[in-house]
Amino acid sequence: MTAENEKLSSDGRVLILYDSASGNTAAMAQLVAEGCKAVAGIEVRLLSIDEATAEDVVWCDGIAVGSPTNMGLMSWKMKRFWDETMLEKWMKIDGKIGCAFSSAGGWGGGSEIACQSILSVLINFGFLVFGVTDYVSKLTTLHYGTITAREPRSEEAKEACRKLGKRLAEWVAVYCVGNKSEHPLEKDDVRLFPS
Numbered sequence: 001m002t003a004e005n006e007k008l009s010s011d012g013r014v015l016i017l018y019d020s021a022s023g024n025t026a027a028m029a030q031l032v033a034e035g036c037k038a039v040a041g042i043e044v045r046l047l048s049i050d051e052a053t054a055e056d057v058v059w060c061d062g063i064a065v066g067s068p069t070n071m072g073l074m075s076w077k078m079k080r081f082w083d084e085t086m087l088e089k090w091m092k093i094d095g096k097i098g099c100a101f102s103s104a105g106g107w108g109g110g111s112e113i114a115c116q117s118i119l120s121v122l123i124n125f126g127f128l129v130f131g132v133t134d135y136v137s138k139l140t141t142l143h144y145g146t147i148t149a150r151e152p153r154s155e156e157a158k159e160a161c162r163k164l165g166k167r168l169a170e171w172v173a174v175y176c177v178g179n180k181s182e183h184p185l186e187k188d189d190v191r192l193f194p195s
């Protein structure tokens, strides 16, 4: 087997890391994990902030980080994980792919700013972060990551979680495994535009 074939046959690895005090971000995380499964050959770890270790982050090729919106930012537990648990890995894990999701108390409560606070931390660790261009429905998109008000109840909110996981898995497949056919622009999937 050539080195290139070995790379193609190896799995991509996705970590979904979340904090959740009352279960809403945890429900999002489950759906993000479900979305990853739309892409073949991706191994998924779904871990809460109380379970995850720095080695889980080292293990992954791509990460989706989810937090409740707290004062418009990520939770203190999530921030502490990156400030303390991950500190010794700083400058040793560059080049992984990252994205964010957040549950807030309501629309306009700062969930996109909370996503940006997560992306900002990921950038500091050298992650290559992304947003999703295509829409989930006429009025729902996830340009800065997936956001919900409380738990994801509507089909649009659920699909926005799944789409984040799927896109993360696609980027891992394309850029980490070398499977270019998983590029979203190469597929027949319907891409919704604003209308």
Ligand SMILES: Cc1cc2nc3c(=O)[nH]c(=O)nc-3n(C[C@H](O)[C@H](O)[C@H](O)COP(=O)(O)O)c2cc1C
Residues within 6 Å of the ligand: 019, 020, 021, 022, 023, 024, 025, 026, 067, 068, 069, 070, 071, 072, 073, 103, 104, 105, 106, 107, 108, 109, 110, 111, 149, 150, 151
């Ligand atoms: C300390 C604290 C700060 C919060 N700050 C905000 C906020 O800035 N904006 C908002 O919309 N909701 C805020 N909330 C509400 C939570 O974001 C919301 O209930 C969320 O769905 C909780 O997610 P979880 O069930 O995963 O913990 C706050 C809640 C707590 C406990």
